[in-house]
Amino acid sequence: MKKMVLLTGLLTAHLTLFAEHRLAPADSNIVLKHYFASYTKKMNLIDTKLDLSFNWDSAFVYGKATLQLKPYFYATDSLVLNANSFKINKVTLLNGKSTDLKYSYDGSLLKIALDKIYSKNQVFNVYIEYTAMPYKAKLKNESIVATHGVYFTNHDPSNKDLPKQIWSQGETEGNSFWFPTINGPQTKMTQQITLTVDKQYTTLSNGLMISSKENANGTRTDVWKQDKPSSTYLTMIAVGDFKVVKDKWRNKEVSYYVNPKLEPFVKENFGQTPQMIDFFSKILKTDYPWDKYSQVVAYGYLGGAMENTSATLHGVEVMALNHDKNSLLQAESVVAHELFHQWFGDLVTCESWPNIPLNESFATYGAYLWLAHNHGREAADYDLLKGLSNYYNNPHFTDLTPIRFSLNDPDEMFDPVSYPKGGAILHMLRNYVGDEAFFESLHRYLEQNKFKTAEIHNLRLAFEEVTGEDLNWFFNQWFLQPGHPVLNVDYKYDETAKKLKVSIKQNQDLSKYPLYRLPIVLDIYTSGKIEQRSIELTNQSQSFVVNFPQKPDLVNINPDHLFVAKISDNKTPEQWVELFKRSALMNDKLTAIKNLSELKDNAMAQQFMLAQLNEKDWMVRSFVISALNKNSVNLIHDNLYKRLTEMAKTDEVGINKIIALVRINQLFPEQNNKALFTELANDKDEQVKTVAANLLKSLN
Ligand SMILES: [Zn+2]
Structure with missing residues (x-):
């Protein structure tokens, strides 16, 4: 998953990029958090077959599920499934005939009494007829990725204008809101999903569509099958009025499912996907493992994007719709992130939520590898450093261990520790062992754990096997300790x-x-x-x-x-300037600017920063403008105001216009900024428009 940095988050990230990092005071009020163990595997869920239809008005899913199972190790006569907010109509055992099974259901757990004790070699099939009522469920968190599991885009009256779509979000434990299953990353299954929809709609799910037929009543039934095992949270469906744009990588389908009005933006946003698949397949010496790769664009999705196996879902907000360089770079980073998950997350999955860096740190670093390959090191560093600033700027994150077992809720894991910090740790590991050993170790890890799950130790062992060197010290200090x-x-x-x-x-x-x-x-x-x-x-x-x-x-x-x-x-101020000028690395430039911006009353430093606002590289301008603060502007006051005004009006990237506006508002409140804010409240860039309008409002 790639959590979207909303505009407010983006602004904070930029504007506080250089804020001083402070350690939190020692906390005497220590609270014992829940030890979040890997879920015990009681059953092997071998295969799931679903037959689904939908009621758009009530947002109900009518389901018939056939689950093939066998005990994991210990013999048992009971089966417990996750099933949230269902009405259960029927539970039977399919043993040549159909035998009713006793069950109890409390709204989230379906406990089924089997007809006898099954040993670990005895496979059985359970059939469940149900109605899933995802919008009747009590939600634990509406603000980020609300857990309906399956979404009817315009069910909520405030979303009446959104295009009509149904789509699902499994991670972390949303899929049990639309089919009975075993939650958690540890359970992998094959699947076949039959979707019956009004015939004007297009469907998408994991794997390949193996049949599609029109019915007499104006509906159509599509059957999707994935015969390689994948974790239950990675199962997905999407239904909507989609234009399907097709491409390919080798002989596999690569496709993009978008609302027809987004079609003109498909090539710019997703067009490099086949090259990315090729690049990742080569560096990992492991070919893209799934039957096809589709990306669908969803409305009303606030989670950024989600790496469902072979069928990634992107929120429309992630797409760049304005040809802006920064927006395009971000969109490209997300496409690469989700694609890298198809290996790290989907082919090899973290065994438990506390091991989520095995998914997210890799996906973050996958985007880094692609951006470095496609645009050069600078763009990759820019992307990762921006993420890292979110880690440094909140002291809370310093105290969190990347692999972290004390959790109240698995959703806590999706933070700057698992993403950019973890990505940077992988970069340090690569620097330590060297490129050849790094990619050989990743290949070994994928080979050893494919279609299975892994813990951080599996990664360490793969690196140790390849390099012949003990790496406990590295993994202990970086992955298993905070700070x-x-x-x-x-x-x-x-x-x-x-x-x-x-x-x-x-x-x-x-x-x-x-x-x-x-x-x-x-x-x-x-x-x-x-x-x-x-x-x-x-x-x-x-x-x-x-x-x-x-x-x-x-x-x-x-x-x-x-x-x-x-x-x-x-270093002296002159040496910081020297470093900025001579180093080709973003990290050095960023460090130099940060140090210069903290100098009080230094004319040389201030003139230098002012001059860098004319730097031709928009990423450098972005870091410089972010660093400006009260210390660094008193001797260049008039010229800086002039330059910031120019940038707010004419910078080639929206984000620099936005930061310029915010800086003007912060550093030059005595100026009459009303005309400028009014002008930019009509800018063609939607985000610039919003920020300018808000600043204008704050003046009144
Ligand atoms: Zn991710």
Whole structure:
């Protein structure tokens, strides 16, 4: 899943990009949270056959389900299924004939008494007739991904204008709102889904459509079959007035299901999918594993996008509909994220929700790999650094372990720790073991665990098998403990001895966070070149002496890694400017600008930042404009106001116009901004329009 960064979130992300990271005070009021274990496997759910029809007025799903099962290990005479907000009409055992089974149902669990004790080798089939009433269920969370499980887009009176669609959202435990099943990622099954709909509608589900026939009553019945096992939360359906745009990768169908009015945007948003499938298949040395790959665009979906097996669902808000470079890059990142899930999440699935980084950190890093391949490292870094700022800016996340068993609710796992921080951890792992070992290890992990589930230890073991090296230290400090290194770095050069001394201290609170073992690269800048030296930090406080023939212009630690750390060092303002100018890496530029923006009353720093607002690269402009704050503007006041006004009106990307508007409002409240806000409240970019209109309202 890719949770959508709504405009407000996006703004916060940008505007607080450089906010100081603070550790939360020690909390004496410790609450014991629920230990969220992997669900015990009592039954193997081998196959599910569903026969579904729909009532649009009541938003009911009429279902007939045939489940093929056998005990996982221990013999049993009972079967417990998740089934939320159903009316159960019939439960029978299909044993040549149809035998009624006794059951009890409390609105969420269907407990069935089998006719006898079954051992682990005895397969049986249970048939259930039911009506699912997803909108009658009590919802635990309406705000993010409300758990109806299946959605009738315009059922809610406030959504009457949305195109009429039905679509499902399984993750985390939504699918039991429309078919009886076993919730959780640990259960994998094959499936066949029969959908009967009014014949003007198109249907989509996982796998391949194996038959489609029109009925005498104006309906049509489509049958979709997926014969490779996949977790129950990855089952999906979509019904609507879709234009189907077809493409292919090798001999497999690649298709896009969109409302007809979105067809002109399909190529720009999804057109690179076959190249992405090819790229991922090659780097993983594991071909795309499913029968086809479809992407459907849904209305009313607030979850961003969801990687249902072979049939990803995107919320329409994720699509770029304005040809804006930033929106297109974000949309491309989401397409790559969901596609990478088809391997990491769908082919190999986290065994339990606490292991969700095995899905989400990989999907985040998959998008990074694609963007780096397609646009170069800068765009990939920009995308990941933007995500990481959400991790740094909220001290709460510092205290969360990526693999985390103390949870109240599995939905808590979908946060910047599982996504960008986890993605950056994978990048550090890649840097440590090298590209060849990294991709070989991923291949091994996929091969060993395909069509099954995995825990973080399976990933470590795959890396250890490939590299021959113990990696407990890496996985323990990064995946199984919270926090990140807080480093203080001091550089000194001894002219007489021709030695560079680098002293590093780990300042994180060691009662809460680990003491890190950190392989570090030093970039040593001299006139004309940048030389690298490797060191490894293992102590809380450590000095490294490097023989170096001349005094460096500047030294920078860990330039090439997207290093999850907070680093402060003793560079002069001139050296920060030098770093910004000479390093090609986004991370270095971002660090330099952040440090310059914190200097009080420094004319050189302020002039430099002002000049960078004319930088031709919109991503760099975006970081610079985000960094501006009261400290960094007093000596360039008039010229900055002029430049920000220009940017608000004419910057080529909407997000920069928006940040410029917000900065003007924050830093120049004494100016008469009414005319500017009024003008931009009529901008052609919808998001700019909304922000300008809100600012205008705040003036009145
Ligand atoms: Zn995801």
